[in-house]
Amino acid sequence: MKNIRKVFPGVVALDNVDFSVREGEIHALVGENGAGKSTLMKVLSGVYPVNSYEGEIRIGGEAMSFYNIKDSEKAKVSVIYQELSLLKNMNICENIFLGNEIKKGGLIDWDASFIKAYKVLEEVRLNISPDTLVLNLGMGAQQLVEIAKAIVKECRILVLDEPTSALTETEAETLFNLLREFRGRGMSCIFISHKLNEVFSIADRITVLTDGKTVGTYDAEKLSEDTLISLMVGRELTQRYPTANHTPSNEAALEIKNWTVYDPEIPDKIALNNISFTAKKGEILGFAGLMGAGRTELFLSLLGVWGRKSSGTVHLNGQEITARTPSDMIKAGISYLTEDRKGKGLILIENIIENMALSSLDKRLSHGLIDGDAELSSVEEMTKQLQVKTPSVEQIVQNLSGGNQQKVVFGKWLLTNPKVLILDEPTRGIDVGAKYEIYTIMHRLVEMGITIIMISSELPEILGMSDRVIVVHEGKIAGELPRSEATQENIMTLAAGGKR
Ligand SMILES: Nc1ncnc2c1ncn2[C@@H]1O[C@H](COP(=O)(O)OP(=O)(O)OP(=O)(O)O)[C@@H](O)[C@H]1O
Ligand SMILES: [Mg+2]
DSSP: OEEEEEEETTEEEEEEEOOOOOTTOEEEEEESTTSSHHHHHHHHTTSSOGGGSEEEEEETTEEEOOSSHHHHHHTTEEEEOSSOOOOTTSBHHHHHTTTSOOEETTEEOHHHHHHHHHHHHHHTTOOSOTTSBGGGSOHHHHHHHHHHHHHHTTOSEEEEESTTTTOOHHHHHHHHHHHHHHHHTTOEEEEEOSOHHHHHHHOSEEEEEETTEEEEEEEGGGOOHHHHHHHHHSSOOOOSSOOOOOOOOSSEEEEEEEEEEEOSSSTTOEEEEEEEEEEETTOEEEEEEOTTSSHHHHHHHHTTSSSEEEEEEEEETTEEOOOOSHHHHHHHTEEEEOSOIIIIIOOTTSBHHHHHHGGGGGGGEETTEEOHHHHHHHHHHHHHHTTOOOSOTTSBGGGSOHHHHHHHHHHHHHTTOOSEEEEESTTTTOOHHHHHHHHHHHHHHHHTTOEEEEEOSOHHHHHHHOSEEEEEETTEEEEEEEGGGOOHHHHHHHHTTOOO
16 A cells, blocks of 8 residues: 555545555554554555545555455455444354355355355354354454455455454464464465554564554564554653552442342343452452453443342442432442443444533533533543544544544543442553553542442553452452452462462
8 A cells, every 4th residue: 555645524544654565474553543544444445435545555566446345355355343243133154145145046055155154164263053143152253253254255465453352362362373374375464453462472564653654664573562652652651550649548439248140141040149349439449350250240230231130239438329220320420431332332423522421411401401511611621631533522433543432431431520430441442652541540530539440351451550459250259359469370360260
């Protein structure tokens, strides 16, 4: 790709970008949120047609003009986007061949499709029948189905835009082994990720984008993680986590006692078993555990949106809270930032103002009217504080880059002035520099006496930020570790169901 320039109203997303990938290499594309990574890949795949950008694309030396995705697919390019695109109510086989059906006499040949589907599923090491509905698959399996879909099209260039953000470590490792195998067959792979350890474990070369410009392309072997970070953010980042200046008080803020909840789908299955814990004022309480351990479900059940409660109490500052709907919880001072920004966090077709002000509306009603000026200025202030990259607060959220959408979710909950802020995977998809900003804001909040509960699957983040760590295993609390004993080893042992 040469001299690629792509402009949106008010935004130069790509400013004469050069990007070249060799045959049979894994090439990582990295850069801060809003740097232009996803946009560059949408140019490559024809999502943005040839007349909507400047510059040229060559594949195998031949100039390409893609008017749509079909065109790029014909040139053997396949892109797996940041937000997966499988149709949940269809089965694996239907998804794999969607828009690319095997036909016989004008009709879809399901027998042949199934046989082929079996074969590609085997190739991606997914031992599931092709007639399984996608909604019954975990994120890792869905990712593999997306890859199977690409293989069926016999792609030569496979693009993965943040493929591992919702995968467990084992799932990510499976994916990487697969990519290495494809590389061995001459396939080129473009890999976008904010997880730099992954980038170094898989990439042969790395291209850095900053503000829509190419900084350079480097051999992964010759680059250190620190150098890469400074290339990305334009300065040295000596620390990944800001130094904490707070001491949690001994006063309880949120107290959960004997919380037991049944699974919403399986009548006799206890999903959360007799959970009790206390989060203190001015504390960052980390919740660690393997994916699926029940951490998200625990907090969703406290909000009354998951499971069938069988016993348990919730106290906030010594007072029992009995009402349990999300809006009652917000009124009481408990806010929950969801891990799934697309599903529950944001209304993508609305602008930043609408989204950020959504949950705090009650607080800014003066005499029953929305104080528009106050709303606008608090949203503008928050947007600035969080360094959301956008031409204005009137930008439609859908047009923001993935990481900047996450910052909007964050801002929305901060505006509710919570006493307890529950953050579920708060920095998923966020670049290293912006992560540091978010951590700094978290520290500021606890210094003000707010309690933060942070669910995270990234151990370094748990270790770097928590005053205390609770480890959840199979719907039970497996153990609690003060900061001094919170080591990677101790947490992993408890998370895997072992004893310390
Ligand atoms: N459809 C659109 N309309 C307007 N602006 C857009 C649109 N798509 C992207 N942008 C803007 O273009 C810039 C590049 O966005 P892009 O999504 O490519 O970033 P990214 O590098 O993928 O970031 P992230 O790591 O957060 O996913 C951002 O400033 C973004 O707000
Ligand atoms: Mg992106």
